[in-house]
Amino acid sequence: MRQIETAAITKAVKEAAIAANYDLGEDILAALKRGEQEEESPSGREIFRQLVENAGIACNERVPLCQDCGLAVIFVELGQEVQIVGGDFEQAIQEGVRQGYGEGFLRKSLCHPLTRANTGDNTPAVIHTEIVPGDRLKITVVPKGGGSENMSRVHMLKPAEGRAGVIEKVVATVKEAGPNPCPPIIVGVGIGGTFERAALLAKKALLRELGSPNPDPELAALEQEMFQQVNDLGIGPQGLGGRITAMAVHVLMQPSHIASLPVAVNIQCHSSRHKEAVL
């Protein structure tokens, strides 16, 4: 058994939360720069220009990329040969979020759902843990903004609606969202599993490197079709009209019940922030 101290976990989460909010990933930045060249609409090109400039200011001046520093979603892959020592695993993660959002001057955006009283430290984070082979611990911190999360949907289709029905729902969800989730967006799609698994797949799909192909040829073709149709909507950057509504569509799929065809669409704004740490 390889031992990992909870203190190391707290530190890793804290650093990843801060880095995610200040340093936009290279893949996203490259896509924004490409958009600045390729978008046909002049106002759309101006938006891309602003977003590239925004990323530069965030990184150099240490101002968060977006004032909505997100609800911290944490994906954990815990090697089965790892033993966590020194305290409670989930508490260590929550403490990392607390410290990161405090010391990093990040906005605390969590509240009691009904009274709306702010929790004050951006906890609790939403943690998804998977046990995997090996002796490593991989933690990915994904600050998820409210604007794009609010436009996300889960649809329970009839199996007869099939592939065409899935594409239709994805396109309809993006259309309904319009300018609200800060396009240009990335569309995460989860197909199959159960109600909650489809949503989780959709969120996980967002973590794939932007511009990298789906390794499954069937899904790659599906992504291409959805991508085309989503961009045919003409919503464009910030919804002002343009060719680039989505920078990518990412799909994950797994078998579903014979009676079901769950489809989840998790919309991610251009402020697609995630940083990982491997211990």
Next chain:
Amino acid sequence: MSKTVKLNPPLIDKDVEVLEIGDRVLVSGVIYTARDAAHKRLVDLLAAGQELPVDFKGQILYYVGPSPARPGRVIGAAGPTTSYRMDSYTPTMLQLGLKAMIGKGKRSPEVIAALQQYKAVYLGATGGAGALISQCIKKAQVVAFPELGPEAVHRLEVENLPAIVINDCQGRDLYELGVKQYRRTTDTRMEPTVCR
């Protein structure tokens, strides 16, 4: 052709009447912030017949909940939040004489109609450009509801804060018209479908 207009609140009817959808505006001077919780407080105060902490006549309201300022800085990131959540409060705010709102995302038909009725405009700032927009903010001060944290009402002094006219006082909607210009059906699509 869209134009660029400088806006310096307080505004009068004449200032907003010339604005058309697609126009770029640069806002300088004093503006106020409010988002979900502050709107609820303001409307509750009105319902209770109490005085508001700010006179909104002729003013511009920015829908934003900034991130905390680092020591020595004016403010943290300060981009717009999604406006539809404020829709139900907006006709009341317009009735008080509010002349413009800055946010992002679609407004309801009721808001668009109220903009016509009260002669006011809705402006879109770039969602997710919080670091960039923060550089236009020269002073920030909480003027009401400090207990709401990022949702408190701030008085901001801004210089050339960039936005675009989304809904003008003639009832037009840039989100509708701009998108129409770029929408493609399968027949009008130019490029062939490429499979990777």
